[in-house]
Amino acid sequence: MRKYANFDEPARARNLVLQGVRAVDPERNLDQVLDLHIRDGMLSVAPKEIPADADVLDLRGHIVTPGWFDLHVHLREPGGEVAETILSGCQAAMNGGFTGVACMPNTEPPLDDAGRVRWVMEKAAPLPVDLHVVAAATRGREGRQLVEMSELVELGVRAFSDDGKPIADTAVLRHALEYANMLGARIFEHADDPDLSVGGAMNEGEWSTRLGLPGIPAVSETLDVLRCILVARYAGAAVHICHVSTKESVEWIRWAKQQGIRVTAEVCPHHLLLTEERCREFDTDFKMNPPLRSEEDRQTCLKGLADGTLDAYCTDHAPHAWEAKAQEFDVAPFGVVGLETALGLAFTHLVGRHLDLKAMIERVVYAPRRILSQPLPAIATGEPANLTIIDPEGSWTVRPDEFRSKSRNTPFKGWELTGRARGIVNRGFAVIKEV
Ligand SMILES: [Zn+2]
Structure with a gap:
């Protein structure tokens, strides 16, 4: 009809x-x-x-199934409307089978105060997609001063993140974790050690050497995952790790869960299905952060998704205008779109091979909403x-x-x-x- x-x-x-x-x-x-x-x-x-x-x-x-929920998208509005808007991003979600998305705050200006967050919420209110705003954890995403978390939680915010980069100062991270925890919200960490990965364009290894591209070492992510786990344990708080891509990240998260530390994590289709050698033609549509890793990393992420170490399947939908991506590999921006391919990729390559439909629904319907303390849709x-x-x-x-x-x-x-x-x-x- x-x-x-x-x-x-x-x-x-x-x-x-x-x-x-x-x-x-x-x-x-x-x-x-x-x-x-x-x-x-x-x-x-x-x-x-x-x-x-x-x-x-x-x-x-x-x-x-109950409606799919993408826990990690970038809708670019305000500031990046040539690449995406709240409307076009929500239409992409609808086309991809998602009834809910959580959008990241690294817009221009960033979503770090109640006025801006409310503006985004109001724009999405008439649409068929539930939009949850992940607010910035620190003012201007600068990693120094926490945002007014309680005011934002009152608006309905349940997650804070400086995504695009980590909360690098460990004292700030600790306070963010403690304060968010007290308010029933969660910190989403883009796990990275910015000093180790500075200037990198792809995974550091044989391929980056061969292609002559600056590398982002796997340990850069793993180190921050471990830092988050240990600080969360010390603070008695929950922490969520964004877009896990390395074998050791998966292993440390598995260990932390066994210890009863409240850590959750997500993984994206590109890290489950692609590896670093795809960068060999310098196609910038294979450039994202964290970067495509090795086959061993990929296999471990698949196992992590299957056994629930990685709680959520999300896209890190990161739209960029053609002009931006049509640059040299080392200067083009990081990120790939994902909302309209995630479901097809899941049914073609994941469901029935690595996990059953029931488990997939857990990763993409229930876990994202549990992490955001949202009610679960039911049939x-x-x-x-x-x-x-x-x-x-x-x-x-x-x-x-x-x-x-x-x-x-x-x-x-x-x-x-x-x-x-x-x-x-x-x-x-x-x-x-x-x-
Ligand atoms: Zn992101």
């Missing part, structure tokens, strides 16, 4: 039936083929009768419909010019994938693509 395929003016889910779907909700022990009726945004599971006036979409062969009668609709057999080719994102910088261009996001239902809206 064409009216539901509208990204610009999403249709209301007033009286809509998703017919013959496989509904999978691990928290409710549900995995069954049935109909879902959505009336004014509220769910009715396997209704006895389907109203004669309902819009019925035949979705046999599709999977419906149950009487609940608000917050759903991701997946065509698990749909084959497609990644064509960046078809993205809803304003940017095209994906390392997965041309990839053939099996499994695609068909649509989402959330906040009373339904956006479901035609085939």
